[in-house]
Amino acid sequence: MTKISPEQLRSHRWFGQLTMRTYNHRSRMAQLGFERSEYAGKPVIAVLNTWSDINPCHSHFKARVEEVKRGVLQAGGFALEMPAMSIAEPFQKPSPLLYRNLLAMETEELLRSHPVDGVVLMGGCDKTTPGLIMGATSMGLPMIFMPAGPMLRGSFQGQTLGSGSDMFKHWAEVRAGTLAIEQWEGVLSGIARSPGHCMTMGTASTMTSAAEALGLTLPGAASIPAPDSRHAQMAVATGRCIVEMVWSDLRPAQLLTPDAFDSAVTTVVALGGSTNALVHLIAMARRAGVMLDLDRFDAIARDTPLIANLRPAGQYLMEDFYYAGGLPALLNRLGGRLRLDALTANGKTLGENIAGAQVFNDDVILPLEKALASGGSLAVLRGNLAPNGAVIKPAAAEARLHRHTGAAVVFEDYADLQARIDDPALEVDADSVLVLKNAGPLGGPGMPEWGQLPIPKKLLAQGVRDMVRVSDCRMSGTSFGACVLHVAPEAFVGGPLALVQTGDRIELDVAARRLHLQVSDEELARRRAAWQPPPPRYRRGYGALFAERVTQADAGCDFDFLEGTQPTAEPDIY
Ligand code: FES
Numbered sequence: 001m002t003k004i005s006p007e008q009l010r011s012h013r014w015f016g017q018l019t020m021r022t023y024n025h026r027s028r029m030a031q032l033g034f035e036r037s038e039y040a041g042k043p044v045i046a047v048l049n050t051w052s053d054i055n056p057c058h059s060h061f062k063a064r065v066e067e068v069k070r071g072v073l074q075a076g077g078f079a080l081e082m083p084a085m086s087i088a089e090p091f092q093k094p095s096p097l098l099y100r101n102l103l104a105m106e107t108e109e110l111l112r113s114h115p116v117d118g119v120v121l122m123g124g125c126d127k128t129t130p131g132l133i134m135g136a137t138s139m140g141l142p143m144i145f146m147p148a149g150p151m152l153r154g155s156f157q158g159q160t161l162g163s164g165s166d167m168f169k170h171w172a173e174v175r176a177g178t179l180a181i182e183q184w185e186g187v188l189s190g191i192a193r194s195p196g197h198c199m200t201m202g203t204a205s206t207m208t209s210a211a212e213a214l215g216l217t218l219p220g221a222a223s224i225p226a227p228d229s230r231h232a233q234m235a236v237a238t239g240r241c242i243v244e245m246v247w248s249d250l251r252p253a254q255l256l257t258p259d260a261f262d263s264a265v266t267t268v269v270a271l272g273g274s275t276n277a278l279v280h281l282i283a284m285a286r287r288a289g290v291m292l293d294l295d296r297f298d299a300i301a302r303d304t305p306l307i308a309n310l311r312p313a314g315q316y317l318m319e320d321f322y323y324a325g326g327l328p329a330l331l332n333r334l335g336g337r338l339r340l341d342a343l344t345a346n347g348k349t350l351g352e353n354i355a356g357a358q359v360f361n362d363d364v365i366l367p368l369e370k371a372l373a374s375g376g377s378l379a380v381l382r383g384n385l386a387p388n389g390a391v392i393k394p395a396a397a398e399a400r401l402h403r404h405t406g407a408a409v410v411f412e413d414y415a416d417l418q419a420r421i422d423d424p425a426l427e428v429d430a431d432s433v434l435v436l437k438n439a440g441p442l443g444g445p446g447m448p449e450w451g452q453l454p455i456p457k458k459l460l461a462q463g464v465r466d467m468v469r470v471s472d473c474r475m476s477g478t479s480f481g482a483c484v485l486h487v488a489p490e491a492f493v494g495g496p497l498a499l500v501q502t503g504d505r506i507e508l509d510v511a512a513r514r515l516h517l518q519v520s521d522e523e524l525a526r527r528r529a530a531w532q533p534p535p536p537r538y539r540r541g542y543g544a545l546f547a548e549r550v551t552q553a554d555a556g557c558d559f560d561f562l563e564g565t566q567p568t569a570e571p572d573i574y
């Protein structure tokens with residue numbers, strides 16, 4: 001690859017010219033304690049750190065950022081840590097997705113406004129991965145992603161516990177009266193016992209693995225548990241790599257091609273990954289000018305076997321996955337199903353990176369012929385209830401519900417759900433279809449992860465553990481059940497979901513990719529004429545901007561003015 005010269009570095013405009021303003025920049029660098037020889041003529045690397053006191057998934061980032069910087073220095077670069085907002089999944093309300101686009105905007109503008117030549121993105125907790133990548137893609141500087149890494153397996157009284165999945169499972173038993181509250185407290189204390197992101201194949205592991213399949217990390221980076229010493233070594237290597245990417249002028253546009261996104265989707269499906277990936281990968285692709293859509297997801301999903309035996313669809317956790325060979329081994333097993341010629345961050349192709357990667361445990365990374373599902377671990381549904389699409393994860397649902405018709409039990413919003421779901425008088429049985437409205441991009445707002453609607457207590461007591469549920473929100477990647485999600489358009493903007501009434505029959509047929517409301521067109525037209533839009537959730541601030549410009553789930557929930565590759569002017573230097 002040809003190399004750029006020091007004079008071609010973007011930071012040269014700040015530090016290499018002789019003007020009054022650049023003297024000021026240099027004097028302020030001196031104020032920070034840096035001599036000119038430390039940074040001038042060297043790649044200036046921003047290390048965007050999403051550490052926060054309230055983000056347990058990134059609690060090790062204070063140490064990791066020093067390791068990334070060490071790698072940058074080793075390779076002859078100059079590293080500057082820049083904090084970016086930490087989206088802490090367990091705490092942020094009404095929904096962390098509301099803030100993904102804000103992190104993306106912050107990322108893009110931090111990079112644009114500062115003397116930066118390349119960037120290491122440090123994230124992992126669900127929305128941080130797509131948020132950082134979306135912003136850095138739009139900025140277009142050389143970038144590499146350093147995943148937070150999964151936490152260690154959860155453990156309590158000899159049981160292995162998985163993030164999210166085991167919380168949902170055990171909480172259902174508490175509600176059913178089959179698990180004592182003291183036991184529940186024990187589960188809580190053992191389910192998250194180290195730094196790192198959720199260690200099931202939830203949204204975090206799904207998106208960091210997708211980033212690796214896209215070529216945005218060093219090979220193997222996504223699978224290493226956060227506390228493992230090899231995670232620290234990966235941070236150093238990532239710091240070295242970005243310096244080389246800057247000299248080679250290796251930019252996201254060269255990595256984020258349609259082929260790379262096809263590989264990422266294939267990877268997500270083979271992992272049994274989170275339904276959230278559909279929203280995030282579509283948004284990420286559109287930032288790169290790639291028109292990924294739900295139909296492409298579904299087409300790839302139909303033919304891709306689910307070979308990661310990881311919860312919630314399977315049995316094991318990310319720590320086991322790493323010991324079994326990690327993502328490179330799984331990708332090697334997928335072989336020609338991937339676009340192996342795609343270029344990656346280290347300048348090699350995906351095929352070169354995974355050549356020779358071995359599986360060390362066939363029970364964790366399954367042979368193709370022993371896949372948990374031969375295809376369709378994610379499926380896109382359409383019909384008069386979801387003209388623009390909806391999503392289900394059949395691999396995490398009871399198979400008997402893949403084809404089901406039942407009477408709707410409708411909740412107008414989340415507060416209504418909370419108020420009535422356990423009401424003994426609620427008319428519901430195991431064949432009912434639970435429907436939640438007004439929980440989508442605008443209605444939630446931010447599509448909160450309410451899509452795994454709780455099974456009514458009286459049905460839990462009867463032994464029911466799965467039902468068909470339909471909503472316009474998302475569900476955690478660690479969740480499970482026959483949950484139809486992301487119904488588009490959402491109820492809040494008058495999508496057909498808004499017109500469903502209790503007692504209407506809803507038909508789900510995963511094999512036929514069908515979601516149908518068995519109500520006549522004439523009756524639906526009558527209901528539509530009577531429908532009144534709800535008042536806006538926000539009249540000022542970021543929420544108002546979000547409501548005005550966010551796209552629907554099928555388009556990735558990005559802001560419409562941030563999509564695409566239209567160039568943005570570089571700041572002038574005065
Ligand atoms: Fe951070 Fe799950 S809470 S990844």
